[in-house]
Amino acid sequence: MKLLTFKKNGRNVLGVKTEGGVVDLEKALEKHPHPEIPTDIMDVIQGGDEVLTKLKQYVASLSLDGSEAYMLDEADITFAPALTRPSKIICVGLNYRKHADETKAPYPEYPVLFNKFPNALSGHKQEVAIPKVTERVDHEVELGIVIGKKAKYVKKEEALDYVFGYCTTNDLSARDVQKRVSQWMTGKSLDGFAPVGPYVVTKDEIENPNNLRLTTKVNGEVRQDSNTKDMIFSCEELISYISQYMTLEPGDLIMTGTPEGVILGKPIEERVYLQPGDVVTVEVENLGALTTKFVAE
Ligand code: MG
8 A cells, every 4th residue: 555645735634546546535534434544644554454454445445436526636736755753763874785885985884873853854746945054965765664563672583574664765965064073963854855755655565675676866867776685784684773772663764775876976076966956856666756856945
């Protein structure tokens, strides 16, 4: 199931992508009330398998041919971040062999973790301002893991049981700000610097998260094209490792690192950082393409 969140009268509303279009769940529930169907993605995630099953059954019971007022054309909706209120956004640095190679960094012995805050979240097709404090904004396509169950001291072998689903993310990075101190957070958590979406895709649709193609296009030109199988630490290893130190909560997001092809990885004379007017689309196989339009602050 592909879940999304869109804006309606300034509020976030839950939608479900189907072949016939996007179901506006709020509107569908007006016509076909059901007391146990949530209209907020965080409630779906926190409701666990029981709520997800009811949601699937509810959507299957609807008329999806496009004739009903609750069916929307995906091209017409204004996307919100696919994940609206994660209690944590945990990012993994230097998690791809070829990306570590291009930035001339040694392969880490332990996962390198840093964080973003909810101010950084942005949605598909959203405009993100290039902040005046940076001249070196870079793209990083990443597989996002959405946690589905409270996780502490999880074994690697059981780690994927704690996953709700996956999403496409872009770990936007202000390299000049990131690199001037030892801690990366300032350069990583600028407003809008965590595009997430268009969808959260439930895990039943993803056979193996450690074998997914990921790409980045800048103004239509392919810049990153790799596969999650180049990750140094797999999805299972990351979830298990993080859960040894902090309790992961339903709705938490792990951004698993980026492959080679970032602007920082080019020779200095070829580095042209993102500018107002640029359009960046990142995509992870089976999770959807996520576009960000850059504007001047
Ligand atoms: Mg990254």
